[in-house]
Amino acid sequence: MLRHLVKLSLLALLACSTPPPAIPSPAATTPSAIEQPSPERAGDQPHLKVEVRGPGQVLIEYSGGQLVRSLTPLTFPNPPATELEGDSPYLDQEVASGVTYQYSLVDGEQVLDSSLARVPPKKLPPLHHPRLVVDKVNYTLSVYDRDERVKRYPFVMGGKPRQRKLCRDNASTPEGIYTIYNLQPQATFYRAYDIDYPNPIDRFRYTFAQRHLELGDPGIGGEIQIHGCGLNGNWTAGCMALRDADMDELFAQPALAAGTRVWIVGREMTMADLEGLSQEHDPEVVRRLQTSLGLKPDGQMGQATREALGLYQHKQGWPVTCQLDQRSLNRLLKQ
Incomplete structure (x- = not known):
């Protein structure tokens, strides 16, 4: 359903040169570009009720x-x-x-009904052993301290948010395990953490x-960052953009330094894939x-093994990760 709603943004195809213009708030916006229910259908309007149940929970x-x-x-x-999948109440x-x-x-392509939910704010506590988990599906950046998730931030991406980055396209965002290698307190897009894309895989x-x-x-592309300049649609060239106030809060944490791990999960590489x-x-x-x-079993995950694995994945019509993701693990190790 959602792919019918997603239209290509010309802004997202440009390099990250200027942040996008501000858009009206959801409360003040009328979805004029999408067909609205006619008055004749008022009697059979779909039902939608939204209630914030506390930090990190919305009941629909x-x-x-x-x-x-x-x-x-x-x-x-x-x-x-x-898209949210599940029975009501969700x-x-x-x-x-x-x-x-x-x-x-x-x-x-028709919006039948809509409702707003304001999730309350939450302070980020002092961090000691942080790592970041970026969820491309849910548009959240989670901060963990050791194994405890302490806060989630919203973020946006570029013109191909569902796609795992393979090459220079000014639109897609990587998926995998990365590391912050540099901090920019003053950056083109407010503040920025530089991520080590491309890595060896x-x-x-x-x-x-x-x-x-x-x-x-x-070209393989590069210069992937977590940076500021806001949530005005999927406007970046493949980076992850947060609100400036959220970047301020993150940069106030001395432990969020070079060397911090960043897991980026999406539709191709899930959390289970990265954990495995x-x-x-x-x-x-x-x-x-x-x-x-059909290879010589030497126990080393070298280039020949990755090559054969990638060819197998391509033959199956799967995402070509060249990694031992859960789909490949379950199929190949059960043979």
Whole structure:
């Protein structure tokens, strides 16, 4: 459903040169670009009721359409929005702090009903051993201290938010395990954390796509950041943009320094995939994988093994990760 609503934003195809103009707040916006229910249908309007239940929880009662959560009105080109799947009443526990969300019922390209939910703010406590988890599906950046999630922030991306970055396209965002390698207190987009894309697996996927997927030579891209300048739609060139006040709060944490791990999860590499990648270092698991792929089982996850794994994934019509993701693990190690 949502792909019918998502329109290509010309702004997102440009390099990150200027932040987007501010848009009207959801409360003041009339979705004029999307067909609204006619007065004749007032008697059979779908039902949508939204209630904030506390920090990080919104309860939605609904019927008669696909439920969608968004950071901006759905009329904005390429809205930062998520389809929510579940029976009513639906308890949404994947929301960030201090955000006004717009919940909508949609049918194809028609908005049937919408309602706003203001999630209360929450202070970020002092951090000691932080790591960041970026959820591209839910548009949240979670801050963990050791294994405890202490706060979630909203963010937006570029013109291809569902796609895992493979090459320079000024639109897609990476997925995988990364590290902050530099901090910019004064950056082009307010403040910025520099992320080490491309990492070795990104480089391998790029050359694999050149050899086997007719990629050509667009360049692998780079300069991926977590930066400021706001949530006005998916406007970046593939970076993750937060509100300036949220960047201030993060930069006030001395422990959020170079060397901090950043996990970026999406539709291609899920949290379960990233958590399971440690098995690539288990010689017995790798030997079983190599045997399934018809390779000599030496227990080393080298380039030949990644190449064979990528070819297998491509043959299956799966995302070509060249990594031991859960789909590949479950299929190949059960053979």
